[in-house]
Amino acid sequence: MAHVALHIPLLSLTSTHSFSTFFLSTFAAFAAFETASGDNVFSASHTPTAPVAAARDLRYLLYDVNPPEGFNLRRDVYIRMASLVKTLRKNGDDWVLVLPPWGRLYHWQSPNIHQIRIPWGEFFSLTSLQANVPVIEYEEFIAENGGPFIDQVLILQNYAEGWTDGKWEEKVDERPCIEKLMYSKDKQGYYRGWFWGYEETRARKVTCISAQGHASIMAPVLQKNITVTSVMLDRAETLLHDHYAGKDYWDTRRSMVFAKHLRLIGDDFRAKHLNSTDDRDNTGYSEDWTRMKAKLGSAKGGPYLGVHLRRKDFIWGHREDVPTLKGAVKKMQQLMKKHKLNKVFVATDADDEELKELKKLLPDMVRFEPSPEDLELFKDGGVAIIDQWICAHARVFIGTSVSTFSFRIHEEREILGFDPKTTYNRFCGDSEKECEQPTHWKIVY
Numbered sequence: 001m002a003h004v005a006l007h008i009p010l011l012s013l014t015s016t017h018s019f020s021t022f023f024l025s026t027f028a029a030f031a032a033f034e035t036a037s038g039d040n041v042f043s044a045s046h047t048p049t050a051p052v053a054a055a056r057d058l059r060y061l062l063y064d065v066n067p068p069e070g071f072n073l074r075r076d077v078y079i080r081m082a083s084l085v086k087t088l089r090k091n092g093d094d095w096v097l098v099l100p101p102w103g104r105l106y107h108w109q110s111p112n113i114h115q116i117r118i119p120w121g122e123f124f125s126l127t128s129l130q131a132n133v134p135v136i137e138y139e140e141f142i143a144e145n146g147g148p149f150i151d152q153v154l155i156l157q158n159y160a161e162g163w164t165d166g167k168w169e170e171k172v173d174e175r176p177c178i179e180k181l182m183y184s185k186d187k188q189g190y191y192r193g194w195f196w197g198y199e200e201t202r203a204r205k206v207t208c209i210s211a212q213g214h215a216s217i218m219a220p221v222l223q224k225n226i227t228v229t230s231v232m233l234d235r236a237e238t239l240l241h242d243h244y245a246g247k248d249y250w251d252t253r254r255s256m257v258f259a260k261h262l263r264l265i266g267d268d269f270r271a272k273h274l275n276s277t278d279d280r281d282n283t284g285y286s287e288d289w290t291r292m293k294a295k296l297g298s299a300k301g302g303p304y305l306g307v308h309l310r311r312k313d314f315i316w317g318h319r320e321d322v323p324t325l326k327g328a329v330k331k332m333q334q335l336m337k338k339h340k341l342n343k344v345f346v347a348t349d350a351d352d353e354e355l356k357e358l359k360k361l362l363p364d365m366v367r368f369e370p371s372p373e374d375l376e377l378f379k380d381g382g383v384a385i386i387d388q389w390i391c392a393h394a395r396v397f398i399g400t401s402v403s404t405f406s407f408r409i410h411e412e413r414e415i416l417g418f419d420p421k422t423t424y425n426r427f428c429g430d431s432e433k434e435c436e437q438p439t440h441w442k443i444v445y
Protein backbone atom coordinates (compact mmCIF):
# COMPACT_ATOMS: atom_id res chain seq x y z
CA MET A 1 0.00 0.00 0.00
CA ALA A 2 1.07 3.53 -0.56
CA HIS A 3 2.38 5.44 2.42
CA VAL A 4 -0.66 6.86 4.09
CA ALA A 5 0.85 10.30 4.34
CA LEU A 6 -2.42 12.21 4.33
CA HIS A 7 -1.32 14.99 2.17
CA ILE A 8 -2.13 18.34 3.67
CA PRO A 9 -0.12 20.68 1.53
CA LEU A 10 -0.63 23.62 3.86
CA LEU A 11 0.14 22.01 7.14
CA SER A 12 2.43 19.26 6.04
CA LEU A 13 5.41 19.03 8.32
CA THR A 14 7.17 16.56 6.11
CA SER A 15 7.50 19.00 3.27
CA THR A 16 10.84 20.41 2.30
CA HIS A 17 12.06 23.74 3.48
CA SER A 18 11.27 25.69 0.32
CA PHE A 19 7.77 24.36 0.32
CA SER A 20 7.12 25.42 3.91
CA THR A 21 8.51 28.91 3.40
CA PHE A 22 6.38 29.15 0.34
CA PHE A 23 3.34 28.40 2.41
CA LEU A 24 4.18 30.94 5.07
CA SER A 25 3.06 33.52 2.57
CA THR A 26 -0.34 32.03 2.00
CA PHE A 27 -3.63 33.83 2.19
CA ALA A 28 -6.16 33.38 4.91
CA ALA A 29 -8.71 32.31 2.33
CA PHE A 30 -6.44 29.53 1.37
CA ALA A 31 -6.03 28.37 4.93
CA ALA A 32 -9.78 28.16 5.21
CA PHE A 33 -9.84 26.06 2.11
CA GLU A 34 -7.47 23.52 3.52
CA THR A 35 -8.95 23.17 6.97
CA ALA A 36 -12.00 21.78 5.25
CA SER A 37 -10.01 18.61 4.77
CA GLY A 38 -7.90 19.06 7.86
CA ASP A 39 -9.04 15.90 9.62
CA ASN A 40 -5.89 14.14 8.55
CA VAL A 41 -3.17 16.02 10.28
CA PHE A 42 -0.93 13.19 11.30
CA SER A 43 1.09 10.87 9.20
CA ALA A 44 0.83 7.13 9.63
CA SER A 45 4.57 6.80 9.51
CA HIS A 46 4.94 9.09 12.53
CA THR A 47 2.08 7.67 14.55
CA PRO A 48 1.78 4.01 13.69
CA THR A 49 -0.79 3.31 16.39
CA ALA A 50 -3.10 6.15 15.50
CA PRO A 51 -6.40 5.13 13.96
CA VAL A 52 -6.04 5.43 10.24
CA ALA A 53 -9.28 3.81 9.16
CA ALA A 54 -10.62 7.06 7.80
CA ALA A 55 -7.33 7.92 6.19
CA ARG A 56 -7.16 8.40 2.48
CA ASP A 57 -4.15 7.28 0.54
CA LEU A 58 -1.97 10.00 -0.87
CA ARG A 59 -1.68 9.67 -4.63
CA TYR A 60 -0.07 11.77 -7.31
CA LEU A 61 -1.36 12.59 -10.76
CA LEU A 62 1.28 13.75 -13.21
CA TYR A 63 0.71 14.61 -16.85
CA ASP A 64 2.32 15.81 -20.04
CA VAL A 65 1.08 17.14 -23.36
CA ASN A 66 1.97 16.39 -26.99
CA PRO A 67 5.35 18.15 -27.54
CA PRO A 68 4.31 20.50 -30.40
CA GLU A 69 1.51 22.09 -28.37
CA GLY A 70 2.06 25.67 -27.27
CA PHE A 71 1.94 27.47 -23.96
CA ASN A 72 -1.68 28.51 -24.15
CA LEU A 73 -3.11 25.17 -25.14
CA ARG A 74 -1.15 23.68 -22.26
CA ARG A 75 -2.86 26.11 -19.93
CA ASP A 76 -6.14 24.72 -21.22
CA VAL A 77 -5.06 21.12 -20.59
CA TYR A 78 -4.25 22.11 -16.99
CA ILE A 79 -7.92 22.99 -16.54
CA ARG A 80 -8.95 19.52 -17.71
CA MET A 81 -6.48 17.82 -15.35
CA ALA A 82 -7.55 19.95 -12.39
CA SER A 83 -11.11 18.87 -13.10
CA LEU A 84 -10.09 15.21 -13.10
CA VAL A 85 -8.27 15.65 -9.79
CA LYS A 86 -11.37 17.23 -8.27
CA THR A 87 -13.42 14.22 -9.37
CA LEU A 88 -10.82 11.84 -7.96
CA ARG A 89 -10.73 13.66 -4.63
CA LYS A 90 -14.51 13.59 -4.37
CA ASN A 91 -14.56 9.86 -4.86
CA GLY A 92 -11.84 8.66 -2.56
CA ASP A 93 -8.10 9.03 -2.30
CA ASP A 94 -6.13 12.16 -1.55
CA TRP A 95 -4.95 13.02 -5.03
CA VAL A 96 -2.47 15.80 -5.68
CA LEU A 97 -1.78 17.26 -9.12
CA VAL A 98 1.90 17.51 -10.00
CA LEU A 99 2.60 20.52 -12.22
CA PRO A 100 4.54 19.55 -15.36
CA PRO A 101 7.63 21.78 -15.64
CA TRP A 102 7.64 24.12 -18.64
CA GLY A 103 10.18 23.78 -21.36
CA ARG A 104 11.30 22.84 -24.83
CA LEU A 105 8.29 24.59 -26.30
CA TYR A 106 8.47 24.97 -30.03
CA HIS A 107 7.76 28.71 -29.92
CA TRP A 108 10.22 29.53 -27.19
CA GLN A 109 13.13 30.19 -29.45
CA SER A 110 14.98 33.06 -27.85
CA PRO A 111 18.60 32.00 -28.20
CA ASN A 112 21.04 31.60 -25.34
CA ILE A 113 18.54 31.33 -22.57
CA HIS A 114 17.86 28.22 -20.63
CA GLN A 115 14.23 27.30 -21.12
CA ILE A 116 13.63 23.89 -19.66
CA ARG A 117 12.63 22.65 -16.22
CA ILE A 118 10.84 25.92 -15.51
CA PRO A 119 8.60 25.59 -12.47
CA TRP A 120 5.02 26.88 -12.62
CA GLY A 121 5.83 29.39 -9.90
CA GLU A 122 7.77 31.45 -12.44
CA PHE A 123 4.60 32.10 -14.41
CA PHE A 124 1.69 31.60 -12.05
CA SER A 125 0.86 32.25 -8.42
CA LEU A 126 1.07 28.85 -6.76
CA THR A 127 -0.95 29.92 -3.75
CA SER A 128 -3.76 30.85 -6.13
CA LEU A 129 -3.60 27.50 -7.92
CA GLN A 130 -3.56 25.80 -4.53
CA ALA A 131 -6.79 27.46 -3.47
CA ASN A 132 -8.53 25.56 -6.27
CA VAL A 133 -6.99 22.11 -6.12
CA PRO A 134 -3.90 20.69 -4.36
CA VAL A 135 -0.91 21.10 -6.65
CA ILE A 136 2.83 20.71 -6.21
CA GLU A 137 5.82 21.43 -8.41
CA TYR A 138 7.62 18.46 -9.92
CA GLU A 139 10.70 18.94 -7.73
CA GLU A 140 8.45 18.85 -4.72
CA PHE A 141 7.08 15.56 -5.96
CA ILE A 142 10.59 14.14 -6.25
CA ALA A 143 11.30 15.19 -2.69
CA GLU A 144 8.07 13.81 -1.26
CA ASN A 145 8.22 10.67 -3.32
CA GLY A 146 11.75 9.79 -2.27
CA GLY A 147 13.19 10.04 -5.75
CA PRO A 148 12.47 10.66 -9.43
CA PHE A 149 10.35 7.56 -9.89
CA ILE A 150 6.91 7.44 -11.43
CA ASP A 151 5.05 4.21 -10.79
CA GLN A 152 3.11 4.07 -14.00
CA VAL A 153 2.79 6.06 -17.21
CA LEU A 154 -0.44 5.79 -19.18
CA ILE A 155 -0.06 7.00 -22.73
CA LEU A 156 -3.43 8.21 -23.90
CA GLN A 157 -4.35 7.62 -27.52
CA ASN A 158 -7.41 7.46 -29.71
CA TYR A 159 -8.94 4.22 -30.88
CA ALA A 160 -7.10 2.54 -33.76
CA GLU A 161 -10.41 1.78 -35.43
CA GLY A 162 -11.75 5.34 -35.06
CA TRP A 163 -15.39 5.82 -34.13
CA THR A 164 -17.20 2.56 -34.60
CA ASP A 165 -20.30 2.88 -36.81
CA GLY A 166 -19.57 6.61 -37.04
CA LYS A 167 -21.02 6.92 -33.57
CA TRP A 168 -19.22 8.85 -30.86
CA GLU A 169 -19.38 7.40 -27.39
CA GLU A 170 -17.36 7.81 -24.23
CA LYS A 171 -15.08 4.88 -23.60
CA VAL A 172 -11.69 3.92 -22.23
CA ASP A 173 -9.79 0.66 -22.70
CA GLU A 174 -6.28 -0.64 -22.30
CA ARG A 175 -5.00 -1.21 -25.84
CA PRO A 176 -1.72 -1.93 -27.63
CA CYS A 177 0.23 1.27 -28.31
CA ILE A 178 -0.57 2.70 -31.73
CA GLU A 179 2.39 5.03 -32.12
CA LYS A 180 6.05 4.31 -31.61
CA LEU A 181 6.79 4.48 -27.90
CA MET A 182 8.57 7.67 -26.77
CA TYR A 183 9.94 5.73 -23.80
CA SER A 184 12.72 3.15 -23.82
CA LYS A 185 13.82 0.60 -21.26
CA ASP A 186 17.18 1.08 -19.58
CA LYS A 187 19.54 -1.64 -18.30
CA GLN A 188 17.75 -1.82 -14.99
CA GLY A 189 14.41 -2.30 -16.69
CA TYR A 190 13.11 1.22 -15.98
CA TYR A 191 11.56 3.38 -18.64
CA ARG A 192 13.37 6.55 -19.68
CA GLY A 193 11.76 9.38 -21.58
CA TRP A 194 11.55 13.17 -21.91
CA PHE A 195 10.01 13.79 -18.47
CA TRP A 196 10.20 17.59 -18.84
CA GLY A 197 13.98 17.52 -19.14
CA TYR A 198 14.53 15.64 -15.88
CA GLU A 199 16.79 12.97 -17.34
CA GLU A 200 17.11 11.07 -14.09
CA THR A 201 13.38 10.41 -13.94
CA ARG A 202 12.33 6.81 -14.46
CA ALA A 203 8.99 5.10 -14.83
CA ARG A 204 8.38 1.60 -13.54
CA LYS A 205 5.72 0.74 -16.08
CA VAL A 206 4.37 2.19 -19.33
CA THR A 207 1.08 1.16 -20.93
CA CYS A 208 -1.25 2.60 -23.54
CA ILE A 209 -4.89 3.47 -23.03
CA SER A 210 -7.36 4.34 -25.73
CA ALA A 211 -9.62 7.05 -24.36
CA GLN A 212 -12.46 8.95 -25.90
CA GLY A 213 -14.34 11.36 -23.69
CA HIS A 214 -14.15 13.85 -20.87
CA ALA A 215 -11.25 14.09 -18.44
CA SER A 216 -13.17 12.44 -15.62
CA ILE A 217 -13.71 9.20 -17.56
CA MET A 218 -10.21 8.41 -16.32
CA ALA A 219 -11.37 8.51 -12.71
CA PRO A 220 -12.68 4.91 -12.46
CA VAL A 221 -9.53 3.59 -14.14
CA LEU A 222 -7.28 5.50 -11.75
CA GLN A 223 -9.34 4.39 -8.78
CA LYS A 224 -10.14 0.79 -9.58
CA ASN A 225 -7.76 -0.59 -12.17
CA ILE A 226 -4.61 1.11 -10.96
CA THR A 227 -3.49 1.08 -7.35
CA VAL A 228 0.04 2.49 -7.52
CA THR A 229 0.80 5.84 -5.88
CA SER A 230 2.00 7.96 -8.80
CA VAL A 231 0.42 7.86 -12.23
CA MET A 232 1.33 10.00 -15.20
CA LEU A 233 -1.04 10.64 -18.08
CA ASP A 234 0.95 11.35 -21.21
CA ARG A 235 -0.78 13.02 -24.17
CA ALA A 236 -3.28 14.41 -21.70
CA GLU A 237 -4.75 16.70 -24.37
CA THR A 238 -6.52 13.57 -25.67
CA LEU A 239 -9.09 14.10 -22.90
CA LEU A 240 -11.80 16.72 -23.30
CA HIS A 241 -13.08 19.25 -20.81
CA ASP A 242 -15.51 17.87 -18.27
CA HIS A 243 -17.72 20.89 -18.76
CA TYR A 244 -16.28 23.66 -20.90
CA ALA A 245 -17.00 27.12 -19.49
CA GLY A 246 -18.96 25.69 -16.56
CA LYS A 247 -18.40 26.72 -12.93
CA ASP A 248 -15.60 24.26 -12.36
CA TYR A 249 -13.87 25.37 -15.56
CA TRP A 250 -14.02 28.99 -14.48
CA ASP A 251 -12.92 28.27 -10.92
CA THR A 252 -9.78 26.67 -12.26
CA ARG A 253 -9.28 29.35 -14.90
CA ARG A 254 -9.69 32.12 -12.32
CA SER A 255 -7.18 30.39 -10.06
CA MET A 256 -4.53 30.67 -12.79
CA VAL A 257 -3.39 34.05 -11.52
CA PHE A 258 -0.22 35.26 -13.23
CA ALA A 259 2.89 35.50 -11.07
CA LYS A 260 3.04 38.81 -9.28
CA HIS A 261 6.36 39.99 -10.68
CA LEU A 262 5.01 39.65 -14.23
CA ARG A 263 1.82 41.53 -13.40
CA LEU A 264 3.86 44.30 -11.83
CA ILE A 265 6.04 44.67 -14.91
CA GLY A 266 2.88 44.85 -17.02
CA ASP A 267 1.30 47.44 -14.71
CA ASP A 268 4.46 49.50 -14.77
CA PHE A 269 4.50 49.47 -18.53
CA ARG A 270 0.83 50.49 -18.67
CA ALA A 271 1.47 53.43 -16.39
CA LYS A 272 4.61 54.60 -18.17
CA HIS A 273 3.69 54.14 -21.81
CA LEU A 274 -0.10 53.91 -21.96
CA ASN A 275 -1.35 56.25 -19.25
CA SER A 276 -3.22 53.34 -17.73
CA THR A 277 -3.75 52.67 -14.02
CA ASP A 278 -6.26 50.41 -12.27
CA ASP A 279 -7.75 53.33 -10.36
CA ARG A 280 -8.59 55.35 -13.42
CA ASP A 281 -9.48 52.36 -15.57
CA ASN A 282 -11.67 50.47 -13.07
CA THR A 283 -9.57 47.36 -13.34
CA GLY A 284 -8.88 46.73 -9.66
CA TYR A 285 -7.49 43.26 -9.14
CA SER A 286 -7.53 41.01 -6.12
CA GLU A 287 -4.61 38.65 -5.79
CA ASP A 288 -7.07 36.32 -4.05
CA TRP A 289 -9.12 35.15 -7.02
CA THR A 290 -11.88 33.82 -4.79
CA ARG A 291 -12.73 37.46 -4.00
CA MET A 292 -12.55 38.62 -7.59
CA LYS A 293 -16.03 39.09 -8.97
CA ALA A 294 -16.11 42.14 -11.19
CA LYS A 295 -19.44 43.09 -12.69
CA LEU A 296 -19.70 42.63 -16.43
CA GLY A 297 -19.14 46.02 -18.04
CA SER A 298 -17.63 47.63 -14.94
CA ALA A 299 -14.07 47.71 -16.28
CA LYS A 300 -13.17 50.70 -18.40
CA GLY A 301 -9.64 49.85 -19.42
CA GLY A 302 -6.70 52.07 -20.34
CA PRO A 303 -6.90 54.60 -23.19
CA TYR A 304 -5.42 52.33 -25.84
CA LEU A 305 -6.37 49.66 -28.32
CA GLY A 306 -4.96 46.23 -27.39
CA VAL A 307 -3.99 43.97 -30.26
CA HIS A 308 -2.87 40.37 -30.49
CA LEU A 309 -1.55 39.74 -33.94
CA ARG A 310 -0.53 36.10 -34.34
CA ARG A 311 1.82 35.48 -37.27
CA LYS A 312 4.44 32.78 -37.94
CA ASP A 313 2.70 29.41 -38.42
CA PHE A 314 -0.65 31.22 -38.73
CA ILE A 315 0.43 32.85 -42.00
CA TRP A 316 2.61 30.04 -43.34
CA GLY A 317 -0.52 27.99 -43.95
CA HIS A 318 -2.10 30.87 -45.95
CA ARG A 319 -5.17 30.71 -43.80
CA GLU A 320 -7.97 32.82 -45.14
CA ASP A 321 -9.03 33.99 -41.65
CA VAL A 322 -5.70 35.75 -40.98
CA PRO A 323 -5.14 39.24 -42.40
CA THR A 324 -2.15 40.70 -44.23
CA LEU A 325 -0.23 43.29 -42.21
CA LYS A 326 -1.82 46.02 -44.31
CA GLY A 327 -5.28 44.63 -43.63
CA ALA A 328 -4.58 44.38 -39.92
CA VAL A 329 -3.27 47.96 -39.69
CA LYS A 330 -6.29 49.29 -41.54
CA LYS A 331 -8.58 47.57 -39.02
CA MET A 332 -6.56 48.92 -36.07
CA GLN A 333 -6.82 52.47 -37.41
CA GLN A 334 -10.58 52.10 -37.85
CA LEU A 335 -10.99 50.88 -34.29
CA MET A 336 -8.83 53.66 -32.86
CA LYS A 337 -10.88 56.24 -34.68
CA LYS A 338 -14.18 54.67 -33.66
CA HIS A 339 -13.23 54.50 -29.98
CA LYS A 340 -11.27 57.77 -29.94
CA LEU A 341 -8.06 56.10 -28.87
CA ASN A 342 -4.75 57.50 -29.96
CA LYS A 343 -2.55 54.69 -28.73
CA VAL A 344 -2.26 51.09 -29.82
CA PHE A 345 -0.44 48.33 -27.99
CA VAL A 346 0.59 45.41 -30.20
CA ALA A 347 1.46 41.92 -28.96
CA THR A 348 2.77 39.78 -31.77
CA ASP A 349 5.06 36.90 -32.61
CA ALA A 350 5.90 38.44 -36.00
CA ASP A 351 9.43 37.84 -37.26
CA ASP A 352 11.94 40.69 -37.74
CA GLU A 353 11.04 41.29 -41.34
CA GLU A 354 7.32 41.59 -40.62
CA LEU A 355 8.02 43.74 -37.59
CA LYS A 356 9.93 46.19 -39.76
CA GLU A 357 7.02 46.38 -42.16
CA LEU A 358 4.57 46.78 -39.30
CA LYS A 359 6.58 49.66 -37.82
CA LYS A 360 6.55 51.38 -41.19
CA LEU A 361 2.78 51.04 -41.48
CA LEU A 362 2.09 51.94 -37.87
CA PRO A 363 4.97 54.08 -36.58
CA ASP A 364 3.28 55.00 -33.31
CA MET A 365 2.49 51.49 -32.12
CA VAL A 366 3.65 50.57 -28.64
CA ARG A 367 5.22 47.19 -27.94
CA PHE A 368 6.71 45.54 -24.87
CA GLU A 369 10.32 44.94 -25.83
CA PRO A 370 12.30 43.32 -23.06
CA SER A 371 16.02 43.94 -22.68
CA PRO A 372 18.20 40.83 -22.97
CA GLU A 373 18.45 40.78 -19.16
CA ASP A 374 14.68 41.00 -18.76
CA LEU A 375 14.20 38.25 -21.31
CA GLU A 376 16.59 36.02 -19.44
CA LEU A 377 14.67 36.70 -16.26
CA PHE A 378 11.11 36.35 -17.55
CA LYS A 379 11.82 33.97 -20.43
CA ASP A 380 9.60 33.75 -23.52
CA GLY A 381 6.70 32.50 -21.40
CA GLY A 382 6.91 35.46 -19.02
CA VAL A 383 7.08 37.96 -21.87
CA ALA A 384 4.01 36.33 -23.45
CA ILE A 385 2.20 36.74 -20.11
CA ILE A 386 3.20 40.42 -19.84
CA ASP A 387 1.89 40.95 -23.39
CA GLN A 388 -1.36 39.23 -22.45
CA TRP A 389 -1.69 41.23 -19.25
CA ILE A 390 -1.30 44.54 -21.10
CA CYS A 391 -3.81 43.48 -23.80
CA ALA A 392 -6.19 42.42 -21.05
CA HIS A 393 -6.27 45.99 -19.70
CA ALA A 394 -6.96 47.80 -22.97
CA ARG A 395 -10.17 49.78 -23.48
CA VAL A 396 -10.82 47.69 -26.59
CA PHE A 397 -9.16 44.46 -27.67
CA ILE A 398 -8.87 42.68 -30.99
CA GLY A 399 -7.20 39.30 -31.42
CA THR A 400 -6.42 36.68 -34.04
CA SER A 401 -8.87 34.03 -35.23
CA VAL A 402 -8.69 30.74 -33.28
CA SER A 403 -5.49 31.58 -31.45
CA THR A 404 -5.38 30.14 -27.94
CA PHE A 405 -3.14 33.10 -27.05
CA SER A 406 -6.05 35.43 -27.91
CA PHE A 407 -8.57 33.18 -26.13
CA ARG A 408 -6.62 33.44 -22.88
CA ILE A 409 -6.78 37.25 -23.20
CA HIS A 410 -10.56 37.04 -23.64
CA GLU A 411 -10.79 35.11 -20.38
CA GLU A 412 -8.55 37.54 -18.53
CA ARG A 413 -10.74 40.45 -19.66
CA GLU A 414 -13.85 38.54 -18.66
CA ILE A 415 -12.38 38.16 -15.17
CA LEU A 416 -11.59 41.89 -15.03
CA GLY A 417 -15.22 42.70 -15.93
CA PHE A 418 -15.03 44.17 -19.44
CA ASP A 419 -18.08 44.66 -21.61
CA PRO A 420 -18.04 41.70 -24.04
CA LYS A 421 -18.29 44.10 -27.00
CA THR A 422 -14.80 45.35 -26.16
CA THR A 423 -13.31 41.85 -25.95
CA TYR A 424 -14.68 39.32 -28.42
CA ASN A 425 -13.25 40.83 -31.57
CA ARG A 426 -10.90 39.33 -34.10
CA PHE A 427 -9.19 40.33 -37.33
CA CYS A 428 -10.74 39.08 -40.53
CA GLY A 429 -8.82 37.80 -43.49
CA ASP A 430 -8.51 40.39 -46.27
CA SER A 431 -10.92 38.46 -48.47
CA GLU A 432 -12.77 36.46 -45.84
CA LYS A 433 -16.48 36.42 -46.60
CA GLU A 434 -18.16 35.38 -43.39
CA CYS A 435 -15.99 36.62 -40.60
CA GLU A 436 -17.55 35.09 -37.55
CA GLN A 437 -16.51 36.79 -34.33
CA PRO A 438 -15.38 34.90 -31.20
CA THR A 439 -17.93 33.50 -28.77
CA HIS A 440 -18.62 35.23 -25.46
CA TRP A 441 -18.11 32.76 -22.59
CA LYS A 442 -19.62 34.18 -19.45
CA ILE A 443 -18.07 33.42 -16.08
CA VAL A 444 -20.03 31.10 -13.85
CA TYR A 445 -19.25 32.03 -10.23
Ligand SMILES: Nc1nc2c(ncn2[C@@H]2O[C@H](COP(=O)(O)OP(=O)(O)OP(=O)(O)O)[C@@H](O)[C@H]2O)c(=O)[nH]1
Nearest residue numbers: 070071072073107347348349383384387403404405
Ligand atom coordinates in the same frame (compact mmCIF):
# COMPACT_ATOMS: atom_id res chain seq x y z
N1 LIG B 1 5.34 37.59 -26.47
C1 LIG B 1 4.47 37.12 -27.36
N2 LIG B 1 4.56 35.84 -27.74
C2 LIG B 1 3.65 35.39 -28.62
C3 LIG B 1 2.63 36.18 -29.14
N3 LIG B 1 1.88 35.44 -29.95
C4 LIG B 1 2.42 34.22 -29.95
N4 LIG B 1 3.49 34.18 -29.14
C5 LIG B 1 4.38 33.08 -28.87
O1 LIG B 1 4.02 32.03 -29.68
C6 LIG B 1 3.54 30.96 -28.88
C7 LIG B 1 2.45 30.29 -29.62
O2 LIG B 1 1.24 30.79 -29.35
P1 LIG B 1 0.32 29.98 -28.44
O3 LIG B 1 -0.99 30.61 -28.62
O4 LIG B 1 0.79 29.83 -27.08
O5 LIG B 1 0.45 28.56 -29.10
P2 LIG B 1 -0.65 27.58 -29.07
O6 LIG B 1 -0.98 27.21 -27.67
O7 LIG B 1 -0.28 26.48 -29.99
O8 LIG B 1 -1.84 28.45 -29.58
P3 LIG B 1 -2.12 29.13 -30.96
O9 LIG B 1 -1.92 30.60 -30.86
O10 LIG B 1 -3.53 28.74 -31.08
O11 LIG B 1 -1.15 28.47 -31.89
C8 LIG B 1 3.18 31.58 -27.54
O12 LIG B 1 3.23 30.70 -26.47
C9 LIG B 1 4.24 32.64 -27.43
O13 LIG B 1 5.44 32.06 -26.98
C10 LIG B 1 2.57 37.54 -28.71
O14 LIG B 1 1.72 38.32 -29.09
N5 LIG B 1 3.50 37.95 -27.82
Ligand SMILES: *[C@@H]1O[C@H](CO)[C@@H](O)[C@H](O)[C@H]1NC(C)=O
Nearest residue numbers: 172173174209220221224225
Ligand atom coordinates in the same frame (compact mmCIF):
# COMPACT_ATOMS: atom_id res chain seq x y z
C1 LIG C 1 -10.68 -1.95 -15.56
O1 LIG C 1 -11.12 -3.05 -14.88
C2 LIG C 1 -12.39 -3.54 -15.33
C3 LIG C 1 -12.85 -4.65 -14.38
O2 LIG C 1 -11.85 -5.55 -14.13
C4 LIG C 1 -12.22 -4.03 -16.76
O3 LIG C 1 -13.45 -4.52 -17.24
C5 LIG C 1 -11.75 -2.86 -17.61
O4 LIG C 1 -11.51 -3.30 -18.94
C6 LIG C 1 -10.49 -2.24 -17.05
N1 LIG C 1 -10.21 -1.01 -17.78
C7 LIG C 1 -8.97 -0.62 -18.14
C8 LIG C 1 -8.88 0.65 -18.89
O5 LIG C 1 -7.97 -1.27 -17.87
Ligand SMILES: *[C@@H]1O[C@H](CO)[C@@H](O)[C@H](O)[C@H]1NC(C)=O
Nearest residue numbers: 274275276277280281302303
Ligand atom coordinates in the same frame (compact mmCIF):
# COMPACT_ATOMS: atom_id res chain seq x y z
C1 LIG D 1 -3.76 60.47 -18.72
O1 LIG D 1 -5.14 60.28 -18.49
C2 LIG D 1 -5.74 61.26 -17.68
C3 LIG D 1 -7.18 60.90 -17.35
O2 LIG D 1 -7.68 59.91 -18.17
C4 LIG D 1 -5.67 62.63 -18.39
O3 LIG D 1 -6.25 63.63 -17.58
C5 LIG D 1 -4.19 62.94 -18.65
O4 LIG D 1 -4.09 64.13 -19.39
C6 LIG D 1 -3.52 61.81 -19.42
N1 LIG D 1 -2.10 62.04 -19.50
C7 LIG D 1 -1.43 61.98 -20.63
C8 LIG D 1 0.03 62.24 -20.56
O5 LIG D 1 -1.95 61.72 -21.69
